[in-house]
Amino acid sequence: MQNIIIGQYVPGQSFIHKLDPRAKLLTAFLFVIIVFLANNWITYVLLGAFTLLAIFVSKLPLRYIYNGLKPILLVIILTFLLHVFLTKEGPLLLDLGFLEVYEGGVEQGIFISLRLLFLILITSLLTLTTTPIDITVGIETLLGPMKKIGLPVHEFALMMSIALRFIPTLLEETEKIMKAQSARGAQFSSGPIKERLKSIVPLLVPLFVSAFKRAEDLAMAMEARGYRGGEGRTSIRLLKWSGKDTTLFIILLLLCVSLLLLRS
Amino acid sequence: MDITIKGLEHSYGKGTPFERKALSNINLSISSGTFQTIIGHTGSGKSTLIQHLNGLLKPTQGSIQIGDFKIQAGVKEKRLKALRKHVGIVFQYPEHQLFEETIEKDILFGPLNFGVSEDEAKRRAAKLIQQVGLDESYLSRSPFDLSGGQMRRVAIAGVLAMKPSILILDEPTAGLDPRGRREIMDLFYRLHEEEGLTTILVTHSMEDAARFSDDILIMEKGGVVLQGNPETIFSNPEALKNLSLDVPETVQFIHRLEERFNKDLPHSVFTLKAAVDAALSVLQKGDDS
Numbered sequence A: 001m002q003n004i005i006i007g008q009y010v011p012g013q014s015f016i017h018k019l020d021p022r023a024k025l026l027t028a029f030l031f032v033i034i035v036f037l038a039n040n041w042i043t044y045v046l047l048g049a050f051t052l053l054a055i056f057v058s059k060l061p062l063r064y065i066y067n068g069l070k071p072i073l074l075v076i077i078l079t080f081l082l083h084v085f086l087t088k089e090g091p092l093l094l095d096l097g098f099l100e101v102y103e104g105g106v107e108q109g110i111f112i113s114l115r116l117l118f119l120i121l122i123t124s125l126l127t128l129t130t131t132p133i134d135i136t137v138g139i140e141t142l143l144g145p146m147k148k149i150g151l152p153v154h155e156f157a158l159m160m161s162i163a164l165r166f167i168p169t170l171l172e173e174t175e176k177i178m179k180a181q182s183a184r185g186a187q188f189s190s191g192p193i194k195e196r197l198k199s200i201v202p203l204l205v206p207l208f209v210s211a212f213k214r215a216e217d218l219a220m221a222m223e224a225r226g227y228r229g230g231e232g233r234t235s236i237r238l239l240k241w242s243g244k245d246t247t248l249f250i251i252l253l254l255l256c257v258s259l260l261l262l263r264s
Numbered sequence B: 001m002d003i004t005i006k007g008l009e010h011s012y013g014k015g016t017p018f019e020r021k022a023l024s025n026i027n028l029s030i031s032s033g034t035f036q037t038i039i040g041h042t043g044s045g046k047s048t049l050i051q052h053l054n055g056l057l058k059p060t061q062g063s064i065q066i067g068d069f070k071i072q073a074g075v076k077e078k079r080l081k082a083l084r085k086h087v088g089i090v091f092q093y094p095e096h097q098l099f100e101e102t103i104e105k106d107i108l109f110g111p112l113n114f115g116v117s118e119d120e121a122k123r124r125a126a127k128l129i130q131q132v133g134l135d136e137s138y139l140s141r142s143p144f145d146l147s148g149g150q151m152r153r154v155a156i157a158g159v160l161a162m163k164p165s166i167l168i169l170d171e172p173t174a175g176l177d178p179r180g181r182r183e184i185m186d187l188f189y190r191l192h193e194e195e196g197l198t199t200i201l202v203t204h205s206m207e208d209a210a211r212f213s214d215d216i217l218i219m220e221k222g223g224v225v226l227q228g229n230p231e232t233i234f235s236n237p238e239a240l241k242n243l244s245l246d247v248p249e250t251v252q253f254i255h256r257l258e259e260r261f262n263k264d265l266p267h268s269v270f271t272l273k274a275a276v277d278a279a280l281s282v283l284q285k286g287d288d289s
């Protein structure tokens, strides 16, 4: 439970922490696109270098990020194996009779896994170094123009921020309920699978009950404090674009151009 | 079952930027049948400490021996479920653990998990629902239609139905009305006496601590700062004041009496009746002179 890093914010003073949330959001968004430009070793190395540099500059503890990745690692490994076994391109590397491994498959497997890994790292970095409020304000300003065509941008941003805000709370709650039910003999992490499955109901029911109750309380509290939607609402946080943010975009541009030049 | 805690240390979020030491170097032994109370400010580590007693939290350092179960830092104890059958915990705000369609089913959850027969478990539920101050008609109702205080009682019944030999209570009466508090505490004390339970009570109420405890433990910032029986603990209001804690109202009353009448009085006065008696004795003696 304690290793989950989704939606978690780690306070800090690094270059990345101090970037404008709009810059970070745009970077993450653009990164998701340019990841798909990479298609050979040199371009993947470039992307890797960019990701590692970002992690390094953020000054987040490496072990923390590694622990947070563990649950996702399984998905990555699975992707890798699927590609290795299913792609039949290039010279044959290994023949086990029932199973043939081609060089193209291994290469594809590595590329796709790396792609996944980079995407997860960069997007995690966004939430790890940006407070939920900043993310919301960032999204709201970026999507601002869409208001003109009638999209509920403010509501969308608010929903996002509430969701982000409540992920850690729900995890805490889950842990609490698991403890209470374990003390009454439920088995979550040991014992036969059948027992563990049976424990899901005693966990989910209280979790839903409390999530609904929290939602109700929050709605009530917002109304009591005069919340009435986005109309005419100004933000207490003023975003400021600085030299740092421009630097980030120059780096991103360089990365993009190099990828275009070096891809095969 | 005797409990022995040696050099216990616990850090939350080990290996994350949020790592935080919640307990350090706790040494404690609680012999079977004791009523042990734990007092301390919010955040002093009381809940963290008690969750070690049935293996819900693992020590980062040190060991805990409960009967012949041993929980040790870095060693995996395989018989946790067996241990939990003996150690029941009523958590802070236990009403969050309710989940079944009917109150009866919810009370049965614990006993059935620990292999009690259905008939026996139902008998216990019928008896307990009354003991916690509701009547048998509640058994077939949904736990989610109850008031907060009633939910609390059902949740408590659910833990008691396991018939643990060590009962741990983490602020079981927080948020109840005064009468509800008294009823529930009296129930716990009666069970403690009748069934010879080892009871560990976490509380902010000095009055409860004084009335029921054999031994009181005062925690601060993850460590033990004072320990002793109620008489010794409450005979020294200055030490408690330094920890920003109070003595029970009855003891405060006795100290005032002493000041007012310039007399030495016994300090182990923990019930209303005893306080009245003490006051009467002073006043009557006053008449004599």
Ligand SMILES: Nc1ncnc2c1ncn2[C@@H]1O[C@H](COP(=O)(O)OP(=O)(O)OP(=O)(O)O)[C@@H](O)[C@H]1O
Residues within 6 Å of the ligand: B012, B013, B020, B021, B022, B040, B041, B042, B043, B044, B045, B046, B047, B048, B049, B092
């Ligand atoms: N699940 C958790 N994750 C991280 N830190 C925690 C967790 N639970 C408690 N802590 C921290 O450990 C310390 C001790 O908390 P604990 O809950 O044991 O206090 P307590 O004495 O029971 O307080 P209270 O009287 O408010 O219940 C606190 O500083 C708290 O912030």
Ligand SMILES: [Mg+2]
Residues within 6 Å of the ligand: B046, B047, B048, B092, B170
């Ligand atoms: Mg507590």
